[in-house]
Amino acid sequence: MATDVLVVGGGAAGIAAAVVAARSGCSVTLIDSSPTVGGQYYRGAEPPDSGSGLSYEALRRAFDELVDAARIDRRLHTYAYALERRDGGFLLRTRGDDRHRGDVGEVEASAVVIATGAFDRQLPFPGWTLPGVMSGGGAQALVKGSGVLPGQRIVVAGTGPFLLAVAHALISAGGNVAAVVEANDPLGLARHTRSVLPAAGKSADLARFLAALAKKRVPYLRRHRVRRATGNGRLESVTVSRVGDDWQAIPGTERLLECDALAIGYGFTAQTDLAGQVGARMRIGSDDGLAIEVDARQRTSVDGLLAAGETTGIGGVDLARMEGLIAGVAAVEHCGRRAALSERAIDRGMRDVVKLRGFADALHATFPVRDGWRDDVDDTTLVCRCEEVSAAKVRSAVNDLGARDARSVKLLTRAGMGWCQGRVCAPAVDGLCGFDSAASLIGGSYRPVAVPVPLGAIASDRMSP
Amino acid sequence: MSDKAAKRPGSAGSTAAPAEFSFDGTPYRAIEGQTIAAALIEHGIVAWRRTRVNDQPRGILCGIGVCFDCLITVNGEPNVRACMARVEPGDDVRSQEGTGYGD
Known part of the structure; x- marks a missing residue:
């Protein structure tokens, strides 16, 4: 069964997008890997009875009410592992949490909002x-x-x-x-x-x-x-x-x-995997990290694919919420409906996004990563924790074996080939090897499976009637 | 920001239901809803995996499900992320050697 709007990630951005879409009459499915919505900042904390309008607290209360009224299909403990284009829309493949990783499923949607957040660099x-x-x-x-x-x-x-x-x-x-x-x-x-x-x-x-x-x-x-x-x-x-x-x-x-x-x-690294799987254009943010490129209405280069929050460039929880609202509006419009948010509110939201993005850029300029950290990385220091690859091996791949990009280093040393798929070590490999991080980040960020899935689960799912 | 008060072991005032589990055969008590990693750290256990190549101890790194450093074996199932999986009453949690498959 297809949904109008699928929101991936239940943090501030995802909640805002889901509420706007549901209020506008779209059918909405929201998935999150955690047992609660709220994302990394708010986590599962029950929303206090304060806050009005488009505050997080008010949106979170509205979200819970829309879930109770069955207008938002909230699926917790659910991981997205692959996004594909399908019949002009999208097909998202999911699996359960680590205790139920064989529980695979699919969601078809007309529009998808990527609100998958970020993790520490x-x-x-x-x-x-x-x-x-x-x-x-x-x-x-x-x-x-x-x-x-x-x-x-x-x-x-x-x-x-x-x-x-x-x-x-x-x-x-x-x-x-x-x-x-x-x-x-x-x-x-x-x-x-x-x-x-x-x-x-x-x-x-x-x-x-x-x-x-x-x-x-x-x-x-x-x-x-x-x-x-x-x-x-x-x-x-x-x-x-x-x-x-x-x-x-x-x-x-x-x-x-x-x-x-x-x-x-x-700093942080944005979770851009799903957008990368359908070929959405990426950019390098003002923090030198990878981000999904979006226009002023949070539309990516892929028709019907929206992105909000840290995935479009690290900027904090308030920016995430405002981007989520705008992405929700764009998703609704993609489905051929009118958004239940006044033009004035939309304009104000877009102005807030510009303002908060400017503040984020100022923070990134104030708190950059400088090269001096490399001086302390001795030969025995592990760079890739998953495959236990030392700095000596990574440097040797460049100095002795002629590697000129992160992909070659990976093939020569296994750095980035483990469980985390290079999410943790990518900035370190680029920094230690002196690679152009922009090209390396974009080239190395394509992950066809965003989270490990048991092959048996996929096979049995595909063979079931 | 609404910071939930952290509770140290044995601290009073928690209303959440306790959940008994075992780690390497020793019984422990967690608060329902806590991750396995949090429950172990609360009891002073910070490492529960030894690595495949260098046999080194590991606990949590990212703490939010991205890095897979905190893998642990739960009820016979290896490679469960301790930072994401919640304690369930009666869980038999075991530290993990390498891949967790005894190879």
Whole structure:
């Protein structure tokens, strides 16, 4: 049975798109891999009775009501693994969660909204495979999703304002945060007043996070970088140094921070796999990461395929929600209906998208990734954690075997060939090898199967009557 | 932002139902809805897989289902992502060696 609008991902963007489409009279199916909607930021938290209009809280309440009224078919614990064109529309192939990965299914749709979010970008360093080292998003998921702190004494590190959000979530839950280690200089944001002032609400969030840190006397170590992690079988400490403009460590500034958890991330990588499978055009975002190219109405280069949220360029949860609204409108129009959102509201939404995108660009300019991280990656440091490929092997593929792109490195070393399909190591391989990341990112991002599926499940599904 | 208060082991005030499970034969208690990774970390267990090539310990990295570093064996089924799978009462959770298939 076909649906008018299929939304992949139930975060802020997906919820907004689904609500607009359902209110406009379209049949809507929304799938999400988690047991709840809400995405990485809001997670399953029940929406408070506050917020009106197009706020997240109001949209989330509307979403729940539309699910209860059977106007949105919400499918949780469901992974999308392949998207295809089919009869002028789309066919999405799905599977169940890891306990039910043989439960394969299909959804046919006229329009598809890709709202699959992003995950933390990692850069390798000695000791980064020690248990206790995890992504900022992983630490946030533990504390917000399961009510568990990642450790007794936690260091938050990497770059970007998300570090402050993670530290704030940990502190709010009673966590002991030893330090927030920021490789860039956040004061650089002051240079971007034209982008920052219109998004005053976003700056207020940052100020609130900083105030929470100051209240708990948590040091915010600016222009500092984690250089290695040490411990016997699990994390016991990290070494940080002050860094220069290119993130090169400044001699004599090394300092040891004892900790049993490190929450680290250097920005984000968008989940663009499904759009790539149907040939949607990609672009390189202002954070040097891959993003799905969209027009002002969130339309991709593929007719009927919309994208919203982090998949179109990392920009945070408020931008995601506004893009979701616009994508919902475009999906409705693709189905030949009129959107149940006034022209004024649509215009305002599109203006908000421009404003919030400008703020995101200012953040990306303030919190870039600089090359100095490579200096600490010694020969034994693993680059590809799945296939356990060392930096020595990756460098040798370039220096001794003549590899000139990430695909050749992968074929020569197996870096990127494991379970995660290169999602984690791609930025590291490009950085260490000095590849043009734009070409490499676009070339290396095609994944015909977005999540592993048991062959037996596909075979039995295809043979069943 | 609505931060849910984190509960340390044995902390009072949680109203969620407990779920008993075992890890490598030892019984543990989780709160229903917690991921297996979260339940183990709450009990101080941060590694539950040894890698195929170098036999090194691993726990969670991305924590949101992308990196597959946290694979674990649940009720005899290997390669379950501990960061995504929720604890279900009676789960027999086992640390995983390599591929999990004893090869």
